[in-house]
Amino acid sequence: MKQFNQGRHIHGYPPVGEASRRLGLYLTGAGYEFIKPGDPYPLPSHPELYAFTWQRGRTLPEYQLVHIAAGAGEFESEATGHIKLEAGMVIMLIPDVWHRYRPDPSTGWESHWISFDGELPHLWGNACVIAPETAIWSPDSKLELSNRYQEIINLVVNQPEHVSTAATALALSLLAMVLGDRLALQEQTDTTLNPLLAREVSDPMVAKALKMIWTHSHRGLSVPKIAADINANRRTLERRFAQVRGRSVLSEIIDCRITRAKRLLIETHLPIKRVAYGVGFSSPTHFAVSFRRELGLTPATFRKRFRKRPTR
Known part of the structure; x- marks a missing residue:
């Protein structure tokens, strides 16, 4: 295993064992960096796979979770645009997505990171638990988070013979901790994001329309299109929909889009223009008015x- 140690900069890149692969997630690296104000960045000690400069950025073939424990900086990717980083934030780097980041020269920063891959993170990506557009957030339990990172880094650097399974177990625990608040928020809003979960809809025509709205509202959806796709007469659909839901089909579409927009505004740093188009509005102006x-x-x-701010 390669190890790098420059004073308070520690990195380890362990070999991947077959046992970890069978678990569905395996650790490929871990490290800690203490960058003083004015220090050059990034450090030159990383292998070529991980090396980058601010000018050219980089793409990774695997996932990486970076924790900004102290200090401040900036991040940029194709999916998020430019974002200011604050202490307590985590960055989920996704394979094949161009990005770059660096500490603020006036503050420096203290950061931890792990790199990983496997079947599990790809499944999380397919389920939209992790995505390039929502790459940065501020999880709870920040002290516990730092401690868990330190356990992994110590194991990778000091006990490489135990890395294969023990570090993988710790990495799974860390990822569960980091993703926990996001999943909890999704559970809390599931009945809002899908009215079919909130109550059973007995009218099959209305149920089909609701399913289509809450699945495809981010696309160019209209009342005539919904009626055509579910083989219903438009006037009949609107009448029965109003009887069951107490509002029009169009109002349901707008409500769905605004509900999703609220989540993106709180959880992500996406520009408002991209939020508007991303949830299905025809223009930022229409989005703002609605x-x-x-x-x-x-x-x-x-x-x-309402955006969740990191605690200091």
């Missing part, structure tokens, strides 16, 4: 008021 009509706030004000 959002304000529904909530009494502009999207920017909503994001500022």
Whole structure:
């Protein structure tokens, strides 16, 4: 196993064992960096696979989870655009997505990271648990998070013979901790994001329309298209929908889009323009008008008021 140690910079890249592969997730590296204000970055000691410069950035063939324990910096990727980093944030780097990041020269930073791959993270990606657009967030239990990272790094650097399975188990625990609050939020909003879960809809025509709306509202969806796709007369659909849901089909589409937009505004740093198009609105102006009509706030004000801030 290769090890790198430059004072307070420690990196390890262990071999991958077959036992870890069978678990569905295997650790390929771990490290800690203490970058003082004004220090050059990135460090030159990484293998070529992980090396990058701010000018050219990089893409990785595997996943990496970076934790900014102290300090501040900046991040940029194709999916998120430019984002300011603060202490307590984590960055989930996705394979084959160009990115770059660096500490603020005036503060430096202290960071931990692990790199990993396997069947499990790809399944999480397919389920949208992790995605390039939501690469940065501030999880709870930050002290516990730092401690868990340190356990993994110590094992990788000091006990390489135990890395294959023990470090994989610790990495799974760390990922569960980091992703836990995001999954909890999804569970809390499942009945909001899918009214079919909130209550059974006995009218099969309305049930089909609801399923289509809450599955495809981010696309160019319209009432005539829904009626055509479920083989229903438009006027009949609108009448029966209003009887069951107490509102129009169009109102349901807009509500679905705004519900998803609220989550993106709180959880991600995507520009409001990209949020608007991403949830299905035809323009940022239409999005802003609909959002304000529904909530009494502009999207920017909503994001500022409700976004989860990292604790210091």
